[in-house]
Amino acid sequence: MPIRTAGLSARARGVFVLAAVLLLAAVGFGVQRAAGGGDAGPGGGAGPAAAPAGPRTADRIVPAPLSATTGSGPGYRLTARTAVRTATGPDAPAQQAQEVRRIAGQLAEALRRPTGLPVEVVADGDAAADGIGLLLDPALPAETGAEGYRLTSDATGVRISARTPEGLYRGTQTLRQLLPPQIEGPAKAADGTEWTVAPVTVEDRPRYAYRGAMLDVARHFFTPAEVKGFIDRLALYKVNHLHLHLTDDQGWRIEIPSRPELTRVGAVSEVDGTPGGFYTAADYQEIVRYAQERYLTVVPEIDLPGHSNAVLASYPELDCTRSARPWPYTGIEVGFSTLCPTGDAVFAFTREVIAEVARLTPGPYLHIGGDEVKTISSAEYAGFVQQVNAQVLAAGKTPVGWNQAAPAGVGVLQYWDGRGGRDVELGQAAERGAKVIMSPSGRSYLDMKYEKSYPLGLVWAGTIDARHAYTWDPDNVLKLPAGSVIGIEAPLWTETLDTPYELDLMLLPRLPALAELGWSPKAALDWDGFKRRLAEEGARWDAAGYAYERRPEVPWPAR
Structure with missing residues (x-):
């Protein structure tokens, strides 16, 4: 098992609290301590910022999608009948179908906890039926790519389609942002929370791989x-x-x-x-x-050949330059x-x-520092x-x-x-x-x-x-x-x-x-618009229990 002690944590946190209080007095910003974590944190305040009223519209998504069109009507409201339904098609490889079911299970669990709703998973069902549908659709345009997705929401349900399971997963993260911030909470939200997804069509894919x-x-x-x-x-x-x-x-x-x-x-x-x-x-x-x-x-x-003092302490024979401290x-x-730059050893x-590191790592990359x-x-x-x-x-x-x-x-x-x-x-x-x-x-x-x-x-x-x-x-x-x-x-x-x-x-x-x-696409990058969307993320971080800085350049909602 890994070794871990608190170490400097208490001291560092005490120093931080004192410094942050002084900063608050001097320049008017503080640290928002995570909701549910006890104190309001070094920045103090009256608690988490209130969530915006009504369904969260597509112009609040972070990162900004390729395109988002707000529809009309009441949107989709999660109820006791809501299920996450998967549809992978008969030609989908078994591994992909299994991945989609796993993603559906992750989403259902993320919804159950804060909503208190049963949110069952219905595998290989009708993705267009009442609820949230995850559709593996290889007929989507090729430019959708491995991570792209399409999300649509109306009064009958939410449907996410993608060419790959990875794209479906990215779409579920967008769906979380279209729900009230309390969706990120570790426990059931207060009664009366309106679990509604605004009517919208989102087309999305990444700028960089x-x-x-x-x-x-x-x-x-x-x-x-x-x-x-x-x-x-x-x-x-x-x-x-x-x-x-x-x-x-x-x-x-x-x-x-x-x-x-x-x-x-x-x-x-x-x-x-x-x-x-x-x-x-x-x-x-x-x-x-x-x-x-x-x-x-x-x-x-594995940082090589420099940044290697821990190696040299462990195997001094690799220190032919006598650089160890x-x-x-x-x-x-x-x-x-530095390690010896030459030699069989x-x-x-x-x-x-x-x-050994390559054996343990399924991904394609291994970073060698330098x-x-x-x-x-x-x-x-x-x-x-x-x-x-x-x-x-x-x-x-x-x-x-x-x-x-x-x-x-x-x-x-x-x-x-x-x-x-x-x-x-x-x-x-x-x-x-x-x-x-x-x-x-x-x-x-x-x-x-x-x-x-x-x-x-x-x-x-x-x-x-x-x-x-x-x-x-x-x-x-x-x-x-x-x-x-x-x-x-x-x-x-x-x-x-x-x-x-x-x-x-x-x-x-x-x-x-x-x-x-x-x-996000380069054309969508705009600081003035982004800082308003960023400000609303604070309520999500409060619900999730994440600490964060209430920076003055971001127009956080009033407490």
Whole structure:
């Protein structure tokens, strides 16, 4: 089982409360503490914002859909007769039919809890009958793609159709947003809540194929249950990749049976010296399974050859450059450590690690890091990355690297830092056919402070409020060949964050902003419209029990 202690949680939260109260007095904003979690939180207030009256119309959906047309009439009201009905057709593969039934079961459970209604699942029935129909329809236009869907609602029911189960799942997340915010609650809502879906037709599909968020579990460790909570928040906004930063100078977080010292030695600590932890194979596979059921692909990262102090403490023979610092290392400075850039021993090590992580990971990607290596030559660095790149390919995975790996021939590069000519190197790699995930640190890094006086996070890449996270175009950060950018990712580094509460504060409200950049058509992106839709998400987060920042640039409803 993974190791976890409260560590600094109580102290960090106490410091946060004091700082947030001072901020409230100085600049007039606070933190909305999750409803049902006890106190109103550091921001205080009179409780959750009231939900808008009447059915939630399509202009409230986040991320904004490709198109939405509001119909006429009373809409569909959930009652004791409501069922979730699936229709997959006789030609659908058995596995797809099973997936659709699973999605129906997830939706039914999500509806039962807050509504108190029975909401049965009727498999392979009439999707047009009274209730909520999930229809697998390969006749939909090809441009609908794997994640696109069509949702229609009228007085007779709600129907979601898609070419694949994944598309149906994305449609169910939109349906949740068309219901009152109390749909996200863990218990039955107050009597009298009107469970009505407004009449609407939604046609939807994503702008980018890759829409990710990264959780750093190396600087501070988070348990499988805590990672699952993170996944829940991503799935709500149609994010489809979870990048796990599993290794760094401060800790190694995944079990490798052939290298037991990695967890016996390298997993025992974290930033500030509190106990760390690691995932067994079973833990990791459970995270992967949970993510798959919500159509998120896990992208594991083993950061090489730098950020490797935990490895060097575990296997000192891999430290031919004498770059290791005394163990445990609990600071946040980086760039000092590196594995031996050459030699049979180091490549035997990387081969074993890559083979095991690839075996445990069903998704196509394996991230090899490659950033901030300052203690070996450029030629040694390139040779090392090329060797590891080949090992990942041999293990059947597509290598991904931070943009410093561009000269070494890695085919998928994650852009975060263009300093020192790295933007030119990335452009050259894209000209050679490399694909790019956009994560510019000054726009997408969720560990950056909202403003300089904010008590959590860092400021080395600037400050990022919700508007700053939203108002940029992934296609125009750099001048790259058309089609090079395959998507965006929002990294959340955890040097200053050690509880799920603190993760929430940095994640919300910025996650929906970045999710909309990845999903919605470019023509639909408009800050003034988005901030009004974002403001209404607060009531959903209250109901779900999520902490969030009531940022002043967002017009939250009055309390």
